[in-house]
Amino acid sequence: MITLDSVTKVYADRGKHVTAVDGVSLTVDSGEIFGILGRSGAGKTTLLRCLNLLERPTSGTITVDGVELVSMSRRDLRTARQRIGTVFQHFNLMSSRTAAENIEFPLEVTGVGRAERRQRVTELLELVGLSDRGGNYPSELSGGQKQRVGIARALAGRPSVLLSDEATSALDPATTEQILDLFKQINEATGVTVVLITHEAEVVRRICDSAALMESGRFVEQGPLLQLVGDPDSRLAEILLPTGDHDLSIPGRHLTLAFADERAIEPSLSRLSRDLGVEVSILGGTLERVAGHQVGRLRVVYQPGQASDDAVIGYLRERGVTVTAA
Numbered sequence: 604m605i606t607l608d609s610v611t612k613v614y615a616d617r618g619k620h621v622t623a624v625d626g627v628s629l630t631v632d633s634g635e636i637f638g639i640l641g642r643s644g645a646g647k648t649t650l651l652r653c654l655n656l657l658e659r660p661t662s663g664t665i666t667v668d669g670v671e672l673v674s675m676s677r678r679d680l681r682t683a684r685q686r687i688g689t690v691f692q693h694f695n696l697m698s699s700r701t702a703a704e705n706i707e708f709p710l711e712v713t714g715v716g717r718a719e720r721r722q723r724v725t726e727l728l729e730l731v732g733l734s735d736r737g738g739n740y741p742s743e744l745s746g747g748q749k750q751r752v753g754i755a756r757a758l759a760g761r762p763s764v765l766l767s768d769e770a771t772s773a774l775d776p777a778t779t780e781q782i783l784d785l786f787k788q789i790n791e792a793t794g795v796t797v798v799l800i801t802h803e804a805e806v807v808r809r810i811c812d813s814a815a816l817m818e819s820g821r822f823v824e825q826g827p828l829l830q831l832v833g834d835p836d837s838r839l840a841e842i843l844l845p846t847g848d849h850d851l852s853i854p855g856r857h858l859t860l861a862f863a864d865e866r867a868i869e870p871s872l873s874r875l876s877r878d879l880g881v882e883v884s885i886l887g888g889t890l891e892r893v894a895g896h897q898v899g900r901l902r903v904v905y906q907p908g909q910a911s912d913d914a915v916i917g918y919l920r921e922r923g924v925t926v927t928a929a
């Protein structure tokens with residue numbers, strides 16, 4: 604489990620103070636995949652660098668598996684850091700070493716014996732689907748294969764936490780999907796907790812259990828994904844499952860609806876028309892699989908007069924649809 608309590612990082616930049624991370628508190632449960640979504644400059648990289656203690660926060664505490672990291676001595680920190688593996692956007696592989704030797708490197712540094720290292724590298728190459736590529740140099744590998752090596756190297760020391768710093772941002776969409784699925788597969792197979800930062804909604808949609816939206820150094824929303832997408836007012840939900848731009852001048856009552864699982868396919872709207880005699884038009888929305896569940900968000904408009912607003916909203920809520928009036 605990872606806990607951040609009021610973590611702030613202030614940089615001094617040419618006489619000015621830049622607050623890159625501003626009082627972020629966060630709990631990530633063991634075995635969870637947690638995504639931090641934000642635009643460029645939101646403070647994601649700084650937060651991730653605080654998490655693996657490459658940066659010391661200006662204030663606040665960071666606890667990983669019950670151990671508080673910020674107050675640790677440099678020496679203790681070196682050991683504690685072995686519990687945390689990091690995967691980088693640009694892979695950061697050593698070009699003069701083969702894939703197997705890159706994966707082996709952190710084990711050499713921590714003094715693991717040769718036979719054990721070789722055994723572990725073989726296991727890791729298999730885990731990331733590169734058993735036949737161990738002898739290749741990075742220049743002989745595709746971007747996706749390089750990132751597989753990066754992931755294997757991050758896992759070499761059996762960390763309890765895997766951090767991903769925009770790990771798929773340099774990859775094409777198809778390779779991105781494969782690498783995200785690999786993160787999920789590794790998370791399920793090993794139980795490693797994953798924290799990823801990204802500016803891509805697809806990354807969060809595809810594999811995260813929980814997520815936060817970061818802006819100007821702060822978390823403006825966070826929670827389990829399924830809970831967030833069920834909240835019609837959630838900004839993160841609107842990014843993940845957009846309902847589109849709407850013309851509020853269209854006459855009628857405008858509603859935003861959110862629903863999950865069997866309710867996503869249950870024809871609640873057609874039943875509403877049949878049972879209450881209300882005609883409903885869909886203005887926009889998205890139906891998607893999120894966090895392994897079928898979820899949907901829709902923007903609809905109906906004509907008042909045929910049934911009361913309370914009757915319409917009550918009818919939908921009784922069927923498990925979350926409703927807000929626009």
Ligand SMILES: Nc1ncnc2c1ncn2[C@@H]1O[C@H](COP(=O)(O)OP(=O)(O)OP(=O)(O)O)[C@@H](O)[C@H]1O
Pocket residue numbers: 614615616621622623641642643644645646647648649650
């Ligand atoms: N070493 C530094 N010194 C001064 N300011 C910094 C430093 N590192 C980051 N910043 C500033 O902190 C803010 C957050 O930057 P950060 O790189 O963490 O954001 P980000 O969300 O990761 O963006 P990107 O995806 O573009 O890297 C920015 O205003 C940035 O200019």
